[in-house]
Amino acid sequence: MTDATPTPDPEIDEMIPEAPKKRLTRRELEKRRMFLRSVGAGVTLVGLSLVGYFPVLKQLFDRLRPPGALEEDDFLAACIKCGQCVQVCPVEAIKLADGDEGYALGTPYIDARKQACDFSCDAVQCVLACPTGALTHEIARKEEVRMGVARLARPDACLAMKGQGFKGLARGDLFQGMLRYEDIDRWTPMRVADHPYDLEICDLCVRECPITGAISLESVSTDAGDTRRRPVIHDACVGCGTCEMICPAEPAAIVVDAKVTRERVA
């Protein structure tokens, strides 16, 4: 404090040149603060970007990926998150994942119960649209797809297993899902809600399956009078989820296990 008063004292005189030095230090301090702030911002941003690891490592989501998807880890690496597959799908089955799915943000998946991939496009358009090969271009026909495999998850809810028929709308009149009814119009998918059924024995999963020989109804006993039938899934099943979408039981008696689920179980 007393340094400010001018004195002839040579010791104090020596201290005066320090004053501008101190100012310089202050400027340097500001520079250092800026530098630390920058390091902090960088570390924070990289840290935040790593938050995306959590849902992936914890395997919080088992998404059914579109036809031709690589194994999950490769798929997440190769997908460029552009949504071109979303755009070409005629039944709009493909959705993009949100931020809660970590590094899967922006990657395509199919919620089969809401809208299954029914191969309305015939030639796996999403695969052709994919610019990176995350949906592998090795696939050209729907029969070659392996998205997952169907499984009779709730046999006691299955109408066929109970020997019952089905009359009416498979999913109610508010259901938005579309399906290709080939005998009506080969090229235009129709709303499932516009298409009532009247079946003696419910065979919707077999009837609407787009793949030949993927699923069939088998008798549960040798008794000819027994109307009960079991849906049996064969090796040809591609896991498109049409059976899961059309199943009138709530929740669906038949579900598709995504490829990733099977990878993880195995």
Added chain:
Amino acid sequence: MKWFLHAFAMMFGAAPRKPEEGEVTDAARAMMKFKKLPDQVKLRKQRIAEEHEFPVVSNKWRNRRWASIVILNALFIISYWFDVQLVEGALTASRFFGFHMADVFSAAQVMLAFKEVMLNLVIGTATVVIAWWLVGGRAFCSWICPYHLLAEWAEMIHLKLARLGLAKDHVFHRGLRTVLWAVFLALAFFTSYTIYEYINPVGIVSRALIYGPTVAIFWVLFLLGIEVFYSRRFWCRYVCPIGLSYGITGAVSPVQVEYNLELCLHEGECRKVCLVPHVLEVTKMGYASDTFEYIGADCTRCGMCVDACPQGALKFKVRGLDKVI
């Protein structure tokens, strides 16, 4: 050449500096000497005062640019919603009338993460590199990036708040962007995830516009909040590796903003509006190396300085166009 390399290095974070003795042309040196004559200084001050009295406000380039951002992003949206196939996809990768386009940084991440060179991506990236080299590299940022438009609005609010003393700009080191660019490419390679895409506001906004909003949009709102209250144009200035990639792409682009030393009054209106003011250091007295000079590689060709300069000392220029015509 050395001076050009300095301008290039500035994009990666090097501090601006005055040109050294050998880097200034004789004409520029003579002109600066002339400008420092007392009567010239007086004249310049007088003209600056006149300008401040009758300010000329032009938003010509800004309006064109905003129209460009809106129209180009609308093309993506229209292509999907009306199924007209003009530009399918999002800004990370798309097809323009069937031709593959891929964002340089997104494509680089995917190839590093997947460890395979995909032909379609190489074609798409090459197309994009050539296209953006032609129109000026970071022109991507200011002429198409939807986050840029949001950030411009956030910047307007920030400047208003700053004038009222309610917000203060916090400057970061520009080298941060270079470091993050390298870190995110390395992370893609070592983790096999396209990690940057998780926080990439450009991809998030682009997808939100086309496919509908997601919860991820809150991250973008948070970033805009930072830009409004804490640091002016934080993401575009100090973080975005996409911007740096396009900056490299357009370093020797034919489309440039050209600085005319003779017309310049060195008042700094241009630096006040610029997203990357270090490229306009040449407009400071004694910083120019030539009488005409292209401003640095980091320039987004947004034209704000062209609009802001009352003397017309900064102009868009297509290199070699005069020779062609």
